[in-house]
Amino acid sequence: MPPAAARRPVRLTSRLTAWLGKGLVQALLVVVALVWLVPTFGLFISSLRPSTDNATTGWWTALAHPGGLGFSNYGSILADSGITHAFWNTVLISVPTTVAVVVLASLAGYAFAWLEFPGRDVIFLLVVAMLVVPVQIGLLPVAKLFGALGIFGSLTGVILFHVAYGLPFAIFLLRNYFADIPREMLEAARMDGGSEWLIFRRLILPVAKPAIASLSIFQFLWVWNDMLVALIFADSGSQPLTVALQSQMRQFGSNIDVLAPGAFLSLVVPLIVFFAFQRHFVQGVMAGSVK
Incomplete structure (x- = not known):
């Protein structure tokens, strides 16, 4: 087998390993970013919910019924x-x-x-x-x-x-x-x-x-x-x-x-x-x- 042909599988393997390693790092960074964004997202959802809903259920329950969200709280706070x-x-x-x-x-x-x-x-x-x-x-x-x-x-x-x-x-x-x-x-x-x-x-x-x-x-x-x-x-x-x-x-x-x-x-x-x-x-x- 010619030397160039023998080296080709090694190069393909190294490239595949590098691509997988890069993809794994990127996926890990995306997961970390999402975890860090969860409190901010929860704060935003809570700011859109009525006070009665916030007092009885968690903010994540609003994702199933987004029709109850609104900006009335912002109007109230801006009027303060x-x-x-x-x-x-x-x-x-x-x-x-x-x-x-x-x-x-x-x-x-x-x-x-x-x-x-x-x-x-x-x-x-x-x-x-x-x-x-x-x-x-x-x-x-x-x-x-x-x-x-x-x-x-x-x-x-x-x-x-x-x-x-x-x-x-x-x-x-x-x-x-x-x-x-x-x-x-x-x-x-x-x-x-x-x-x-x-x-x-x-x-x-x-x-x-x-x-x-x-x-x-x-x-x-x-x-x-x-x-x-x-x-x-x-x-x-x-x-x-x-x-x-x-x-x-x-x-x-x-x-x-x-x-x-x-x-x-x-x-x-x-x-x-x-x-x-x-x-x-x-x-x-x-x-x-x-x-």
Whole structure:
């Protein structure tokens, strides 16, 4: 038998094995994804059911009789001024915090990566050291400071706390990303007469767009889903949606017709943000894996 003919069955076997292995991995990933999606799907179905049905039967029973589902619960919750006010408070907290963290971290990361100034390495080490400080440790002293400044219980206080505790990780992440940019690119720009601000705006920011997008997603999701900081620093007029839903649960117990649509609304916005920046997020993860 010719050698080429002898090798053909081996190649077919290896290809079949690789295809089966790939198919098995894909099937496993699909199963894991479905398992993770079951609670979300159940929450959505529960938000469409009347309160009497939710009190007597499980959400999966609605799949057999989908005619009883409707959006009346969403109409009721959107008519609740407390919930809608808390929703907009969440937006007013999350968006400015994310913008402030990304802008300040980008400027600081560039300075730590490419600018020479006295004490640069020491200051950067202090910033990195802040990563190991738990949020819980800073709640009481910062609350006293904000009380002395007159911003305790306001949106400003919640935003400032999130910005302060989001900056160390953001600076560390962007500084390391900026430091991996080839020095020749910056030197060529300086030789062409570009200022540091022009280099940062026209060269650094476009190159670091994937990393900045990834940071924006993480920061937004962390602030949007936060409840601990808001419980401490927000009063009844500035509480976000997470605190408002927790208050509803504490007052009314099992009012799933209010909690389910409210929780699903709080879930929709992060999903929209993630899918809107998904392409940049994947690029940032891939770039970080090869640098």
